[in-house]
Every structure is written in structure tokens, then in C-alpha cells.
Amino acid sequence: xxxxxxxxxxxGSTIRLSIPLLFTALAGLFTERAGVFDIGxxxxxxxxxxxxxxxxxxxxxxxxxxxxxxxxSIIFSLIHGFASITNRxxxxxxxxxxxxxxxxxxxxxxxAWFGQGGRTPQVSGDGRFTPIILPFADAMREVxxxxxxxxxxxxxxxxxxxxxxxxxxxxxxxxxxxxxxxxLRAVGENPGAVDTAGISVTWLRYRAVxxxxxxxxxxxxxxxxxxxxxxxxxxxxxxxxxxxxxLIFAKWKPVPVMFACLLFGFLDAFANFMQGxxxxxxxxxxxxxxQALPYILTCILLAGFIGVARPPxxxxxAYTKER
Amino acid sequence: MSTASVPxxxxxxxxxMPFLNLLVxxxxxxxxxxxxxxxxxxxxxxxxxGSLGRGDAIGFTLxxxxxxxxxxxxxxxxxxxxxxxxxxxxxAYLGGLGAxxxxxxxxxxxxxxxxxxxxxIGAALFGAGWALIPAWLQAKRGSHIVITTIMFNFIGAALxxxxxxxxxxxxxxxxxxTRTFLPGGQLPKLDWLMAxxxxxxxxxxxxxxxxxxxxxxxxxxxxxxxxxxxYEMRTLGISPSAAVYAGxxxxxxxxxxxxxxxGLAGMMALNPVMGASARLQVEFxxxxxxxxxxxxxxxRSHPLGIVLAALLFGILYQGGADLSxxxxxxxxxxxxxxxxxxxxxxxxxxxxxxxxxxxIYQRFKRT
Numbered sequence: 001x002x003x004x005x006x007x008x009x010x011x012g013s014t015i016r017l018s019i020p021l022l023f024t025a026l027a028g029l030f031t032e033r034a035g036v037f038d039i040g041x042x043x044x045x046x047x048x049x050x051x052x053x054x055x056x057x058x059x060x061x062x063x064x065x066x067x068x069x070x071x072x073s074i075i076f077s078l079i080h081g082f083a084s085i086t087n088r089x090x091x092x093x094x095x096x097x098x099x100x101x102x103x104x105x106x107x108x109x110x111x112a113w114f115g116q117g118g119r120t121p122q123v124s125g126d127g128r129f130t131p132i133i134l135p136f137a138d139a140m141r142e143v144x145x146x147x148x149x150x151x152x153x154x155x156x157x158x159x160x161x162x163x164x165x166x167x168x169x170x171x172x173x174x175x176x177x178x179x180x181x182x183x184l185r186a187v188g189e190n191p192g193a194v195d196t197a198g199i200s201v202t203w204l205r206y207r208a209v210x211x212x213x214x215x216x217x218x219x220x221x222x223x224x225x226x227x228x229x230x231x232x233x234x235x236x237x238x239x240x241x242x243x244x245x246x247l248i249f250a251k252w253k254p255v256p257v258m259f260a261c262l263l264f265g266f267l268d269a270f271a272n273f274m275q276g277x278x279x280x281x282x283x284x285x286x287x288x289x290x291q292a293l294p295y296i297l298t299c300i301l302l303a304g305f306i307g308v309a310r311p312p313x314x315x316x317x318a319y320t321k322e323r
Numbered sequence: 324m325s326t327a328s329v330p331x332x333x334x335x336x337x338x339x340m341p342f343l344n345l346l347v348x349x350x351x352x353x354x355x356x357x358x359x360x361x362x363x364x365x366x367x368x369x370x371x372x373g374s375l376g377r378g379d380a381i382g383f384t385l386x387x388x389x390x391x392x393x394x395x396x397x398x399x400x401x402x403x404x405x406x407x408x409x410x411x412x413x414x415a416y417l418g419g420l421g422a423x424x425x426x427x428x429x430x431x432x433x434x435x436x437x438x439x440x441x442x443x444i445g446a447a448l449f450g451a452g453w454a455l456i457p458a459w460l461q462a463k464r465g466s467h468i469v470i471t472t473i474m475f476n477f478i479g480a481a482l483x484x485x486x487x488x489x490x491x492x493x494x495x496x497x498x499x500x501t502r503t504f505l506p507g508g509q510l511p512k513l514d515w516l517m518a519x520x521x522x523x524x525x526x527x528x529x530x531x532x533x534x535x536x537x538x539x540x541x542x543x544x545x546x547x548x549x550x551x552x553x554y555e556m557r558t559l560g561i562s563p564s565a566a567v568y569a570g571x572x573x574x575x576x577x578x579x580x581x582x583x584x585x586g587l588a589g590m591m592a593l594n595p596v597m598g599a600s601a602r603l604q605v606e607f608x609x610x611x612x613x614x615x616x617x618x619x620x621x622x623r624s625h626p627l628g629i630v631l632a633a634l635l636f637g638i639l640y641q642g643g644a645d646l647s648x649x650x651x652x653x654x655x656x657x658x659x660x661x662x663x664x665x666x667x668x669x670x671x672x673x674x675x676x677x678x679x680x681x682x683i684y685q686r687f688k689r690t
Contacts, residue, residue, distance in 0.1 A: 039409075039469070083671040092407055092469050094671030096616060100663025105355070107656035112359035118654065241473055248470065286489065292481035295474035299456075302466035311467070 010269050011153045016227060018265030020219040022164045024243035025257045026171050027215035033175060033252060034208030035188035035314035039095030040080055041216060042240025043102030048073040048220025050106040053120040053231035056127040065225050070217030077213030085205045088318035107233050120231040129158035129226035158226045160218060172254040184208055188312035191319040201319045245298040264294045329681045337623055341669055343676050348664035355660060361650055373645020374638040378517060382527025388637030392536040393591035394615025395633050396543050397584045399624040403547055404580035405560035410457060410472025411588040412612025413479035414450040418589020419596045421449030423501055423603035430508030438508055442597060443590060450589015451582040453479060458581030462574035487605055501603040510598040530598030539587060540626040556580050588612060617662050620670040
């Protein structure tokens with residue numbers, strides 16, 4: 001493989017690895033902007049992946065699978081909302097709890113229903129989101145530089161990939177150009193002011209967590225019925241936390257979220273590529289360095305060494321109407 | 324009037340309400356078991372038999388209990404200072420490195436009772452060291468401790484895998500683990516303690532670190548309720564601004580609380596590394612750090628409550644393992660579900676029943 005082919009192949013897998021991060025980080029953007037911390041992104045993604053795979057297997061329809069994933073993910077969001085908004089419970093404890101419930105329940109139910117050690121049966125045909133070849137992809141292939149990039153990186157992804165990138169401007173528009181978005185951001189900064197204006201803090205925050213559930217549903221469906229063809233135990237493998245890191249890295253802004261997810265996806269893709277290869281002059285770089293890099297970068301950022309990541313002011317605090 | 328401010332007697336707040344929360348968590352777990360087509364009561368019977376029915380079963384139960392006491396105490400100490408330490412898992416993992424290095428260095432030369440104190444110190448130091456950076460970041464740079472400790476769990480896991488695969492591995496072996504410690508680096512089993520009760524320990528790895536755990540529980544009680552530092556930590560936990568106003572140094576207290584928390588988490592490694600497998604392995608912590616969150620929440624961050632909650636989770640872990648043999652339809656992950664539900668109801672939905680309780684209590688008081 002010459003250098004350019006390598007670049008194309010790494011960029012291709014960067015896109016594939018970024019998509020679940022992107023959906024999940026955008027989900028976190030909605031709740032955290034509304035002042036509800038969401039450590040449970042990981043669990044929602046995992047539960048959605050399981051539900052998508054189950055429904056897609058039973059119906060043979062990927063879209064129904066996606067709907068199943070979204071439904072389950074929203075149920076998890078509502079439990080988080082009930083605990084942290086209605087009952088004013090600790091948001092982090094609730095998120096941690098839901099991660100456990102998702103991690104356990106998916107395997108318990110998977111084993112009970114399908115008897116394959118917590119896996120779901122393989123989904124095939126219409127049960128999966130398959131790659132879409134964009135127009136002229138084959139004709140363009142011969143064009144130098146742009147051709148292979150178009151054919152192998154931009155074209156040939158499944159519909160959810162394009163939806164993920166579409167979700168970025170939509171999220172930006174909803175949050176920064178609609179009345180709902182303005183109120184949602186306000187409730188994360190100063191819920192008291194929103195309440196004084198006669199707008200329900202509770203209902204706004206519930207809508208924010210539902211939006212997050214909706215997006216995590218896409219992330220889960222992507223994992224189980226687009227990227228792979230079945231649910232596997234713990235298949236989210238910490239991506240929810242990386243998404244959280246990306247969200248902080250992007251300082252809670254939609255477009256930077258996309259770039260942060262692409263960066264973390266690239267690190268992952270590059271790590272896979274570098275496995276067992278030596279860097280000239282340095283020797284073999286341990287793959288664990290790339291794995292740990294997103295977390296290390298986030299810690300350095302959080303410490304204020306590369307700009308300040310300032311979270312929404314009312315994040316993590318339950319709103320009490322009056323004392 | 325809001326029900327949140329009505330005082331309730333302690334036995335309701337610390338006894339009845341956690342019990343009710345636990346009951347709901349178990350009830351829902353029972354529903355899950357029923358949903359997958361098994362009898363919940365039969366499952367419960369098998370679970371209790373599998374964890375308390377025989378000597379070796381009790382031995383395994385107490386082995387898990389030991390780990391959970393350490394991690395539960397770790398989460399609780401930080402919690403008293405208002406810090407939610409999700410990083411006990413990573414701190415315990417690094418603690419294993421500390422314990423293993425001591426065991427590897429000394430096991431050829433001295434008997435276990437000489438190695439042990441150094442191993443305790445080594446494990447605690449490495450665990451505390453891994454908590455130091457998140458603590459410093461929280462105290463001085465204002466980064467959220469929850470986020471940084473989560474990040475440090477992952478960084479710790481990557482670091483340990485690197486060390487075990489590339490540095491500590493026995494040359495020529497495939498498995499990423501250290502060499503087996505000689506008896507000088509192993510903690511002896513507590514078969515004599517079991518024999519007092521007429522029980523045979525069998526192959527169960529119940530060992531001396533259980534006693535260390537009980538001592539630590541007592542020391543944590545002394546620290547939190549009988550020392551100036553404990554008082555300062557609790558003040559900080561209840562109101563950081565009041566604490567600072569009262570002249571309690573914020574940064575120092577946060578860092579010390581996290582160091583103690585990390586040290587306790589690190590000591591957990593003594594149990595599996597030196598008490599059971601006699602070598603350092605990949606992922607030996609096995610989620611015990613996260614169980615500590617559930618244990619601490621259920622035990623209301625009190626050492627006595629933590630020991631009891633750790634015992635309950637020990638029963639769940641050992642009983643659950645046995646149950647998955649007897650009922651193949653129920654996998655071990657059922658424990659993780661129960662754990663999640665306990666955290667949800669005993670932690671996040673802690674006060675769900677409070678308004679109802681207040682109503683009932685007031686009605687009884689009037690008559």
C-alpha cells in the first residue's frame with residue numbers, strides 16, 4: 001500500500017469510528033446544556049444497541065430496529081429524568097446506576113431470549129443499514145486525489161453516517177436559533193430566571209433528556225445493525241465516556257463536538273493501524289498510548305492548560321422551585 | 324409545606340428508608356427473573372444456598388465482601404468530603420501494582436507477615452497516587468472530580484495493560500500476568516477462623532485481608548467522627564462555602580480526603596492479588612470499585628453500614644455465580660442489574676418515599 005492508500009483507509013475508518021461518538025456527544029450536548037449531567041450515555045447507547053438488534057432480527061427491518069433502539073433509549077432517559085429532575089436525586093449516581101442496569105440487562109435478556117451467551121443472532125439483509133454508494137462513485141474513482149477520497153471516504157457509508165453529520169447543523173440550529181434552544185440553554189445557566197419567566201423548568205429538562213435518548217438510540221443502532229450485524233456483550237466499550245470527553249473537549253458547542261469526535265475517532269483508527277508497526281526513530285509505540293490519549297487530553301483541557309472548558313453553570317444541580 | 328424539611332427519626336432515615344429502597348430494587352430484580360421465565364423465589368433460594376449454604380460458599384462470600392468493604396470505604400470517605408469518587412476501580416487497579424511490586428521484591432526473602440505491612444503500604448501509596456492527580460485538579464484547577472476520575476479509570480486500565488503485556492510479563496509466557504508469588508508474598512487463608520464456627524473453608528480464598536478490612540472500617544469511623552480532619556471533611560461535604568468561611572483550607576482537605584479514599588481503594592488489591600491468585604493479572608479488580616459505589620450508598624457512608632452492605636453484595640456475587648450454574652437462563656450479569664437497581668433506588672431515588680413516610684409518620688404521631 002502506498003502512502004495515499006493508507007491515508008484513505010485511515011480516514012475511512014475514522015469516519016466509521018466517529019459516528020457513535022458523534023450521536024452520543026450530541027445527545028450529551030442537549031442534556032448538559034439544559035443543566036442535567038448525563039454519565040448514563042454509555043448505558044443508553046448499549047441498551048439501544050441491544051434493542052435495535054433484537055427488533056431488527058425479529059422484524060428483518062433496520063428502520064424498525066432503529067425505532068426500537070430509540071424507544072428503549074428514551075425510556076432510560078425518562079428514568080434518569082424521573083430520578084434527577086422530578087426526585088432531585090444525584091444526577092451522577094442516577095447515570096452510573098443506569099449504566100449498570102444497561103450493561104447487565106442486555107446480557108441477561110440476550111442470554112434468556114437467544115441463548116448465545118448474551119449475543120443476539122446475526123441480522124442480515126434488510127435488517128441492517130448497508131453502505132450506500134453515492135452517485136458517480138465508480139466513475140470518480142479514477143480521478144487523482146479526490147476520486148479515491150470520494151469513493152472510499154465520502155461514499156460507501158450507511159445512511160446513519162450521513163444522518164449523524166446532518167444532526168450537527170440541526171443541533172446547532174435547534175440550540176442557537178430557536179426559542180426552545182434559547183430556553184434550553186437558559187435553563188442550564190440559570191433555571192431560576194427561566195422559572196420566573198413562567199416557563200416550566202421541569203418540562204424543558206425532560207424534553208432535553210428525551211432529545212438525548214433519541215440521539216443515543218441512533219448511536220446504539222449504528223453499533224449493532226450498521227457497523228456490525230449483531231449485538232455483542234459490552235459492545236459500546238466505553239464509547240459513551242469518550243463521547244463525554246469529546247463533549248467537554250468541544251466546550252459544549254455542536255460544531256466543535258463534531259471535530260472532537262472526528263479527532264478521537266482518528267486516534268482510534270490510527271491506533272488500530274499502528275498496532276505492531278514501528279515508527280521510524282522511535283520504535284513501536286504502545287497501542288495503549290493511543291487508547292488513553294482522548295482521556296489524557298480531556299484531563300489536560302479540564303485543568304485549563306489548553307483553554308478553559310466552562311460547563312453550563314447549573315449543570316448537575318437539581319432545581320428546587322422554592323424553599 | 325414542603326415535606327423535605329420535616330424531621331424524621333433516625334431509625335426511619337437510616338433504617339426503614341434504605342430498607343424500603345433495597346426492597347424495591349429486589350422486587351424489580353425479581354420481576355426481571357420472572358420476565359425471563361424463571362421462578363424468582365426459587366432463584367432467591369438458590370442464591371442464598373449458593374452463598375451461605377456451605378463452608379466454602381461462605382468463604383467465597385466473605386472473600387468478595389472483603390474487596391467491597393475496601394472500595395465501599397473508599398467511596399464513602401470521599402463522599403463525606405463532598406467528592407464523588409468514581410475512580411476507585413482505577414485506584415484499586417494501580418494499588419495492585421503497588422502490592423505486586425512489594426510481593427515480587429520480598430517474597431524470596433521474608434515470610435508473609437513481614438511482607439504484609441509493606442504490601443499494605445505499597446498498595447495504599449499506589450492507590451493514593453492515582454487519586455492524587457484528580458484530587459489536585461479538583462482542588463487547584465476546578466476540574467470536576469467525577470469526570471477526571473472516570474478518565475483516570477481508563478488511563479489506569481491502559482497503563483496496567485501496557486505494563487502487564489510489556490514489562491511485568493514472565494518472559495516466554497503468553498498470559499499477561501506477573502510470576503506467581505512465593506508463599507512469602509501470599510496472604511494466608513483464614514481457615515482457622517472458619518473452623519471456630521465449625522465450617523470448612525475448602526478452596527475459597529477467604530484470607531487475612533478481611534481482618535485488615537475490618538480494621539480499616541474501624542479506623543475510618545474514628546477518622547470521620549472522632550478527629551479534627553474528619554470534622555473538617557464533613558463540614559466541607561455539607562457546605563464548601565461554610566467550610567472555607569470557617570477557615571478550613573479547601574484544597575488541602577480535598578486532596579487529603581482523596582488520598583485516603585484512593586489509599587483505601589488501593590488496599591482492596593491485597594485481597595485478590597495476594598490473597599487469592601498470588602499474581603497480578605489483567606482486570607483483576609473486576610468491577611469491585613464500582614460495587615463500592617453501591618455499597619457506600621446503601622451503607623449511608625457509615626462504616627458499619629458499609630460492612631453490612633458489603634456482606635450483602637458478597638452474598639449477591641457468590642450466590643449469583645452459583646445461581647448461574649443452577650439456572651443457565653440467568654447469567655452472572657444479573658448481579659450487575661441488581662447492583663444498578665440498588666444504586667438507582669438507594670442513591671438517586673433515595674428520597675422517593677420520603678413524602679409518603681412523612682405523611683404516615685405525622686398521622687401516627689398525632690394519634
